[in-house]
Amino acid sequence: MASARDIKRRIKSVKNIKTITKALESVAAGRVRRAQQAVESTRPYSTKARDLLASIASLAGGETRHPLLTSRSSIQSAAVLLISADRGLCGAFNSNVTRSAWNFARSYGKPVTWITMGKKGRELVQRLGGKITADFSNYPARPTLLDTTPATHMLIEGFLNGQYDEVYIACTDFITPTVQKPIIKRLLPLTAADIAPDAASSGPKPAYDFEPDPSVILDTLLPRLTEMQVFQALLESQASFYNAQRVAMRNATDSASEAIGNLTLSYNKARQQAITNELLDIVGGVEALKRT
Numbered sequence: 632m633a634s635a636r637d638i639k640r641r642i643k644s645v646k647n648i649k650t651i652t653k654a655l656e657s658v659a660a661g662r663v664r665r666a667q668q669a670v671e672s673t674r675p676y677s678t679k680a681r682d683l684l685a686s687i688a689s690l691a692g693g694e695t696r697h698p699l700l701t702s703r704s705s706i707q708s709a710a711v712l713l714i715s716a717d718r719g720l721c722g723a724f725n726s727n728v729t730r731s732a733w734n735f736a737r738s739y740g741k742p743v744t745w746i747t748m749g750k751k752g753r754e755l756v757q758r759l760g761g762k763i764t765a766d767f768s769n770y771p772a773r774p775t776l777l778d779t780t781p782a783t784h785m786l787i788e789g790f791l792n793g794q795y796d797e798v799y800i801a802c803t804d805f806i807t808p809t810v811q812k813p814i815i816k817r818l819l820p821l822t823a824a825d826i827a828p829d830a831a832s833s834g835p836k837p838a839y840d841f842e843p844d845p846s847v848i849l850d851t852l853l854p855r856l857t858e859m860q861v862f863q864a865l866l867e868s869q870a871s872f873y874n875a876q877r878v879a880m881r882n883a884t885d886s887a888s889e890a891i892g893n894l895t896l897s898y899n900k901a902r903q904q905a906i907t908n909e910l911l912d913i914v915g916g917v918e919a920l921k922r923t
Contacts, residue, residue, distance in 0.1 A: 635901040642894045649887035655720065656880035659873050662772065663808070666870035669773070670805055670863075677863050680856060697846065699787070699853045702820050703796040708742045710764075710786060710795040711735070712818070714802040714864055715752025716872040717768055722882075724803065724811075724875035725751035728868070731813040732801035733759055744795065746782060748865065774869070776862045783858045790819045802864040803871040811871035818860060821853065 633641075713732050715725045729752050736743040745763045747753040753766050767782045789795045798819040804812050 633897070633901070635898055635905060638894055638898040638901055642891060642898065645887050645890050645894065649884055649891065652880045652883040652887060656877055656884060659877035659880060663870060663873035663877055665773070666866065666873050667805070667808070670866045670870050673859075673863055673866060677859055680852075680859060697849045697853060698791055699819060699857070700821050700849075706741055706796045708744065708795055709739060709797040709799060710744045710746060710789060711815075712746045712748065712782065712786060712798070712800045712861065712864075713752045713756065714800065714868045715747070715749030715755075716868075717750045717770070718876075719751060720879060721872055721876040722879040724872055725749070725755065728752065728801055728803050728813040729755040731815060732756075733761070735799070735801070735815045736761070741796075746786065748779075748782060749868075770865070774862070774865055776858060779862045779865055780858055783854075783861045786818065786861075787854060787857060795819075800861065800864050802868045805867045805870040805874070808874055811874060818857060821856070 711732055713729065715728055719725065732752075733756070736745075743761070745756050745761045746765045746767070747756060747763055748767045748770060750768045753763060753768060756763060765782070765785060767779075770778050786795070786798050790798055797817060799815055800818050801813070801815050804814045806812060
């Protein structure tokens, strides 16, 4: 059994850890609220833009009229944009999304090139032996569309010049504060169903007058939609990360409190045992003096 001094030292160490995890939990709680507000504020715009573009793509002839809407007859390679976090202390957040993306790449059956956003995902892919062609880590705590534009332009150019036949995004979807789910979705080529499944379903279609014609509008709007999809995926992943970090730090704080309680009990037992031993020594000495 450890001495009372050693146990007291361990209690002090665990209390210091608890202070840190409690502070990180508070910081993550504040950030997850801001990140959730950012996600919820961009979702309506993203949804309406997807509905409009689905209608325009259908009227413009869709997959035969624009390169970003054209599926390749033969798939030779693909690119996966993996969005993770730059930091840890978030439970299984980074490993879950990376594992989902890696399993998808293994089952894809064709060569897969990786583009990463987030240090943790990049490190895991490198450890697994994936080929990373570009990394866009160190994005700010409050990203803007400009922070994701370089990665999006690289994916669009790679698809248009035939470097990739398909492009996918691997990210974590922020469903509710208690539910986050790793997802893999196709970014390019776009189809009417990919853009807005509800708008692409059967039913009455809205009528539009276009100036200029729909194909010219698609030339401008489709790259913007692609940029918006990547930006929205980053916002969803960032909100999921902060929530995962908040939960992980709360669990760590609870575990530290439990450990402090157990160590305090052990400390009291050790002190009691030491006092008992001292009393026994004193009584033994008194008895020895009486005999002499």
